[in-house]
Amino acid sequence: MGLASNKNDNERQKIFAAALELFSAKGYEDTTIQQIANKAETTEKKVHIHFESKADLFIELMATEFKLDQDPIEVIFQEIDVNKAASEIVYRYIYNRLKHFRFFGKKIMREIFSVSLHLIKSKPNMMKKFIDLDFLFVDDLITFLNELKAKGVLPEGYDSNQAAETVYSTLAFEFLLYVYEEEHTEEQLLQGIKNKVHFIFT
Template sequence: MQGSNHAETNEELYNRAKKLFVERGYEEVTMKELAKEVGWSEKQLVRRFGSKGDFVIELMMEGFSLEEEENDPDVRSLNTNKAVADIVYDYIMKRLNRYLIFGKKLFKEMMTWSLSLAKKNPEMMNKFVQMDFMFVDDLITFLDGLKENGVLETEFDSVQAGEIVYSVLAFEFLVYIYQSDHTKDQLHEGIQKKLHFIFT
């Protein structure tokens, strides 16, 4: 597989690389194949990003911003006959599932990589942390939208709920990453159960 021409922007790199990872899986794709897909030489790709993990993480951060802008939900179009926990679950998983394609190995690399990132590249570390803040802010905005549309009570504290939901996701991801036999289905189930506890 080869890109038809040289990818000039991070958005182009992200879209082409994501396509390859979806088709093959993170662990199966080599830097040589990535370079070929985006129309770069392997040497250029290594010089620009370093490792495959660094490449994916940086482009994940780029893609997060791009896709959050493209997928801003219209609360008015939601099926409000569903339980609130299920509405929130659908909102969250629509965003998280696009990253689960990379598999456990990448997320383990990310955990190790982030420990040294503050010294190695503080600017990227700041961008990395901002992804979490952006996610929480977007979730709070989503919950406020549910309040405005009568799905949640007006006195519902969207900020506290958003931060608690983030804590749930962090815990469930740690279990998923570090327990080798923990499946994506179990990850989904764990998130869903805790959301029902929070919103019931």
């Protein structure tokens, strides 16, 4: 039983690694399950044992990558200079959390939006899993801001919940601008986020 479980886990991880490489290089639409299977040195049938569809694999991959990107709060604060301005500390936290998503680039991020819209009707449970990533980000940011309050970086009465929700709205706006404005660069994306974070925390 244990050996079978380990084999399934290893196969799943190989599929994940292959899918991440192909989605990043080719985009969602131009990547097929057969290509993923070939890259993972398995069969299309076995990919479908783990994932019902390409959309399921894509969303599962995004969820996993997002969660793996977050270190424990104690580890995060080992690398933070609490003597810096709150806006700079929060921006650096956001920058580190979003590095995997920035890596995908405009094309695949458009496809993320497209897939998510398709899932609203076809697979609401899968869409909920996708939306839960946003709630996870907001919850993690609230925890981070509360820790900044405990360390005296933010005032004791600072409303971490409202600030985290405002930051999330800012990110949604900036990423939409980046994804759908062809000439909008990653540098402009990051500067837009930085400017608004400075406004929120100053």
